[in-house]
Amino acid sequence: MARDYPHAQLGGANLVTTLRLAFCAAMAAAMAAPGGPAAQAGWPAWGPTLLALLALSLDGIDGWLARRQALSSQFGARYDMEVDSALAAVLAALLVARGTAGPEMLVLGGARYAFVAAAQLLPWLGAPLPESLRRKTVCVVQIAALVALTAPILPVAADRPIAIGAALLVAWSFAVDIRWLVRRG
Template sequence: MSDIDPALPPFARALLPDLHRSFLRAAAGGVVLVLAAGIALVGGHPALWFALAGYGVGVALSLVLMRRGYPHGRLGLCNRVTLARLALTAALLAPLAGDVAVAWAVPVVALLALSLDGLDGWLARREGLSSGFGARFDMEVDSALALILALNAMAAGSAGAIVLLIGVPRYAFAAAGLAAPWLDGPLPERFSRKAVCVAQIATLIALQLPPVTPEFGNPLVAVVALMLAWSFGKDILWLRRARA
């Protein structure tokens, strides 16, 4: 049974397959979550529009990925959970644009986004909807969350520019892949990679806590940066050997 969205305008129903309409319907529901989390973060500040714009860009890019190849005929709960994580991540853009945030709200929203990580993958396996798209969608939301939290930590003064070392590694790796396409090859599942990713996000959430100062935050960032360098280095060596 396909997910059909009667609420979309006729031209969208005519141009998009049922699955993509279902994705947009779920994404439209995510707008409510962006607004709810955004209001918790900055109240009624106009910076909410920045969060909504970021969410819109994320949804558009995700739809492009889905159209490139999604092997299933239904969206499932798994992809809806990842969309919810995207909505929470986008809401965290509001404090950056408004330079204001309710105390403790940033770590709470970020912790909620982290708590949903892994649930989407578990649901995908349970629903029989595992796919390369789902794995990529999940990874890109994780990467965006890391970058946005790193920028929030800098803005809050809990860490210096060094925090970007644990906010941009995924994007640096992707940029390297443009010069060396073999870096864009498929990687095997590895528990250590997931553990380091969780440590990365957990550290970035800890840096959002009001008492944290650079004297504590910067050394913590350095440790996690070394963990990320080890994890990415391991993947690069594996890809190099696979290429050979």
């Protein structure tokens, strides 16, 4: 942050994003609960869902605060994106640990990390992408689907269609970006 943050003050946006990251850490800690996530019932089963819902709800506030305080930066946008990725990964891991998820969780929780790893082998994948409402919308749908899947009241029959639908949407969005990057060399 000392190297890349362009402002003299931290600002409310980065504090909100850090709070969202703390919620991710708390959800990750839920996986270490006695008996693991699969044994949780009642209120403990709702804990990760409520934290994830709070994290998702705060996602739009950080950008608004940054613009309002004139503290928008590439650092803040990247920080927000990485916290979104961490949130998706933690939620997907929690669902796998509960035993209620299939292989689509690799896409929902790991797409961003697979893309970054691929960019190490194919550097052209690491080129900057233009701002995209599509990308932001798909991210919100992805995380909202993961939050819904953690809710203990979701009918079991709805789990797979929601997860697969969201995974297909994420895969499509990454394919659009990769196609754009291929065309630019």
